[in-house]
Amino acid sequence: MRPLILISSFILFACNYAEKSAGHTQIDTTTVKFQVSTFDTTRPTGTVWIDRLTNANYSLPDTIGGKPVSFYLNNPNVDSIAKSLYTGKFRPEDNDTTTQLLTLVVTDDSTIRPFYRWCLDFTIQISDGALGEYPGEPALKYATKFPKEFFAYMDKDTTGQRYNEWTGIIAYSGLYDYTQKATLIQKQISKNMISNCRHCNSDIKERIMKFAKDITEAIKLQD
Numbered sequence: 001m002r003p004l005i006l007i008s009s010f011i012l013f014a015c016n017y018a019e020k021s022a023g024h025t026q027i028d029t030t031t032v033k034f035q036v037s038t039f040d041t042t043r044p045t046g047t048v049w050i051d052r053l054t055n056a057n058y059s060l061p062d063t064i065g066g067k068p069v070s071f072y073l074n075n076p077n078v079d080s081i082a083k084s085l086y087t088g089k090f091r092p093e094d095n096d097t098t099t100q101l102l103t104l105v106v107t108d109d110s111t112i113r114p115f116y117r118w119c120l121d122f123t124i125q126i127s128d129g130a131l132g133e134y135p136g137e138p139a140l141k142y143a144t145k146f147p148k149e150f151f152a153y154m155d156k157d158t159t160g161q162r163y164n165e166w167t168g169i170i171a172y173s174g175l176y177d178y179t180q181k182a183t184l185i186q187k188q189i190s191k192n193m194i195s196n197c198r199h200c201n202s203d204i205k206e207r208i209m210k211f212a213k214d215i216t217e218a219i220k221l222q223d
Helices: 029-037 069-073 080-086 096-106 113-126 129-133 136-145 147-155 161-173 182-195 202-222
Strands: 048-051 056-059
Touching (some): 069 080, 080 113, 096 113, 113 136, 136 147, 136 161, 136 182, 147 202
Antiparallel strands (some): 048 056
C-alpha cells in the first residue's frame, strides 16, 4: 500500500470486478448484516446520511443530475446496491461489493449515470483507511471516458473541493503503475482523455492537461 501523507493542497482519503446482473447486484450478506447494524436506517429520507462508524452526518441531495432522487430509486434499471447506498442500507468498505458499486460509474446509460457518479463521489467523501484504495481507479476511468461531463461536474462545486478530492484520490489509488516517471503518467492520462474528447474545444483540452499535471503533482507530494 502506498504511504499516505496529508497534503494541504489535495484532500486525500486513504481510500476483480464481480459479475452482476443489471439492477440486481449480489450483496455479501455478512457485510450487509454488519452494515445495517452500524447505520441509522430510521433517518429522515432525503436529508442526512449518518455514518455510525465515524458519527459523521452527510447531507443527501434531493436531486441528482437534474432529476429527483425518486427517479433513480424507483428506476428498475438502477442497480440495487446504488440504491442501498443512498438509503443507508449499505456502506462502502474494502470488499468486492464496493468494487461493483464504483465500476457502475462508466455505464453508457447517460440517464442513470449521474446517480452512479454521485455514489462514487460520496464514497470518495467518506473514504479513509483501506476504503481509500477503491475509488481512485473508477474516478480516473470516469474522467477519461467522459471528459466534458467530468469537468462540468467539477464546476458544480465552485469551492474547488470536489476537484481536489478527486485529483487526490486518483493520485493515491487510481493508477496501475506508480513507478513511471511523472512526465509519462501525465502524458498517458492526457492522451487517453483527449482521445475521448475529439470535439472538445481548446479550453477543455487545456483543462485536461492541467488535470493530468495536478495528478502527477499530487503523486510527488505522497512520495
